Amino acid sequence: MIFGEFRCEEAEGVTLAHTLNLGAKTLKKGRVLGKDDIALLKQAGIERVTGARMGEGDLDENAGAAAIAALLVGPNTETRRPYTGRCNVHASARGVLRVDAARIDALNALDEAIAVGTLPDYALARPAQVLATVKIIPFAVTRELV
Incomplete structure (x- = not known):
């Protein structure tokens, strides 16, 4: 970029x-x-x-956020359409959220362009609630990071 x-x-x-x-x-x-x-x-x-x-190897902020958020989706969760470099993971059913903190820490340590935040481990989740958010800080991120 x-x-x-x-x-x-x-x-x-x-x-x-x-x-x-x-x-x-x-x-x-x-x-x-x-x-x-x-x-x-x-x-x-x-x-x-x-x-x-954007450079040839870049993903725009929305595509980058969506790609990383897709890695976080598990049972009873779903992503929504990304906007302004942010893609949220929502609960699709009532339940208890389990967070793999080491995985989240690893994503956050990849590059300063990527920020991932979640509710705490064992948080109660209701349908449509935001459980996690992925934010791409600049306007683009390299494909190799994603």
């Missing part, structure tokens, strides 16, 4: 680092800029944007 300032002419495919209010339209942080967005930026007089361009 390359993070920095990009001239608008070169910004197609860049993930915005900050929300930009263009008056009639707002381009939110995390949006991948397309041709129409570039035209709006130019129309608003914006020459440069700050963001991230």
Whole structure:
């Protein structure tokens, strides 16, 4: 991933680092800029944007979070759609959560780009309750980490 300032002419495919209010339209942080967005930026007089361009071996933050969350799914648990680099694992039935702390610690030790949090071991779980969350801190993570 390359993070920095990009001239608008070169910004197609860049993930915005900050929300930009263009008056009639707002381009939110995390949006991948397309041709129409570039035209709006130019129309608003914006020459440069700050963001991230994914490399060939990168997964965007949502894909990375979903891939890691899928590793945590077990009986009576499920993931939901990732958003803003976060993917939650929910209970699909009432029960008692068992947490493999060594596994969670190992995931957290992989790289500072990855953060995994869970409820405590033996926590009572109810359907739809969030049991764990995976967060990818930057806009992308390398495939080899996942």
